[in-house]
Amino acid sequence: MLMRLQNNLLLSKVFLGCHANGFSSLISGSKILRGFNETAGFSAVSGDNLRSQSKSSLRNYQVVVAATREMGIGKDGKLPWRLPSDLKFFKELTVTTSDPEKKNAVVMGRKTWESIPLENRPLPGRLNVILTRSQSPDITTGENVVIRGSIPSTLELLAEVPYCFSIERVFVIGGGQIFRETLHAPGCEAIHITEIETNFECDTFIPSIELSCFQPWYSSTPLVENDVRFSFATYVRVRSGAPGCPLNIEGKCNGSLNHNIFEVKDFTFLPRMILERHDEFISK
Numbered sequence: 144m145l146m147r148l149q150n151n152l153l154l155s156k157v158f159l160g161c162h163a164n165g166f167s168s169l170i171s172g173s174k175i176l177r178g179f180n181e182t183a184g185f186s187a188v189s190g191d192n193l194r195s196q197s198k199s200s201l202r203n204y205q206v207v208v209a210a211t212r213e214m215g216i217g218k219d220g221k222l223p224w225r226l227p228s229d230l231k232f233f234k235e236l237t238v239t240t241s242d243p244e245k246k247n248a249v250v251m252g253r254k255t256w257e258s259i260p261l262e263n264r265p266l267p268g269r270l271n272v273i274l275t276r277s278q279s280p281d282i283t284t285g286e287n288v289v290i291r292g293s294i295p296s297t298l299e300l301l302a303e304v305p306y307c308f309s310i311e312r313v314f315v316i317g318g319g320q321i322f323r324e325t326l327h328a329p330g331c332e333a334i335h336i337t338e339i340e341t342n343f344e345c346d347t348f349i350p351s352i353e354l355s356c357f358q359p360w361y362s363s364t365p366l367v368e369n370d371v372r373f374s375f376a377t378y379v380r381v382r383s384g385a386p387g388c389p390l391n392i393e394g395k396c397n398g399s400l401n402h403n404i405f406e407v408k409d410f411t412f413l414p415r416m417i418l419e420r421h422d423e424f425i426s427k
């Protein structure tokens with residue numbers, strides 16, 4: 144299902160252009176991308192609700208989601224499927240760090256937090272950031288739990304000391320309201336999606352992945368568990384979602400806004416377990 148899209152061409156040599164109203168610190172190449180993992184993110188003015196945020200230092204993040212073909216993700220406040228191997232993948236992806244001194248953060252909406260069984264929350268080994276607009280949320284705080292009132296303020300906090308040093312990666316883990324605001328915003332550098340091929344009735348949906356901004360990095364062979372057919376895939380951002388900066392066939396930014404074109408030579412912001420799967424994918 145995934146287009147291998149000129150993988151060799153585009154993913155190994157992608158040109159991104161800086162857009163006039165944002166991405167002003169997306170500078171050049173692997174050094175900067177590596178820097179994102181180790182410290183803070185970049186200056187961005189993002190889309191949708193993030194668009195109202197004036198230019199400030201915001202942390203990059205990666206989305207982790209499981210969705211049906213219709214992009215259904217939930218039903219009655221719960222996951223519609225039971226897939227232990229997906230939970231195992233989710234745990235491995237979000238817990239693992241390359242630096243043992245650091246942790247990752249998982250950012251979620253209040254309803255997703257409440258959908259996690261009491262005995263399993265906060266999700267261990269990760270900084271749990273819960274988004275709520277309530278002034279006096281009914282959430283027990285404690286070690287590894289942070290409550291924030293907006294997505295920009297969360298990404299700002301995670302870009303500041305001490306989190307810029309102690310948090311290796313930021314994963315946005317749901318639910319629908321949070322995905323709708325974050326999926327296509329410029330700070331989203333990758334989407335790890337479990338593609339559920341079996342039909343499930345859902346009441347919570349997210350938008351389809353914008354293939355003009357994200358391209359497949361890898362896709363696993365389909366698996367079957369509890370009669371559910373699914374596969375794991377990762378998409379990486381190859382350009383800003385902002386209008387006015389189209390790429391030509393070689394991935395070069397066209398038009399008058401391309402004065403800050405840069406070449407991304409690698410995608411080392413990806414967790415190693417994902418980064419290494421690309422070679423396997425393109426040689427299939």
Ligand SMILES: NC(=O)c1ccc[n+]([C@@H]2O[C@H](COP(=O)([O-])OP(=O)(O)OC[C@H]3O[C@@H](n4cnc5c(N)ncnc54)[C@H](OP(=O)(O)O)[C@@H]3O)[C@@H](O)[C@H]2O)c1
Pocket residue numbers: 192207208209210215216217218219220221222251252253254255256258274275276277280291292293294316317318319320321322324347
């Ligand atoms: N398939 C998957 O990968 C996956 C992953 C996670 C969740 N889910 C499913 O998704 C469903 C839950 O999603 P949902 O859309 O109903 O709820 P949600 O996104 O988890 O949480 C919504 C709540 O988050 C807070 N919120 C939303 N936007 C905010 C913002 N910009 N700033 C601050 N706070 C904000 C609000 O809390 P207050 O009302 O407290 O203000 C809002 O009611 C469940 O069925 C769950 O199982 C699926």
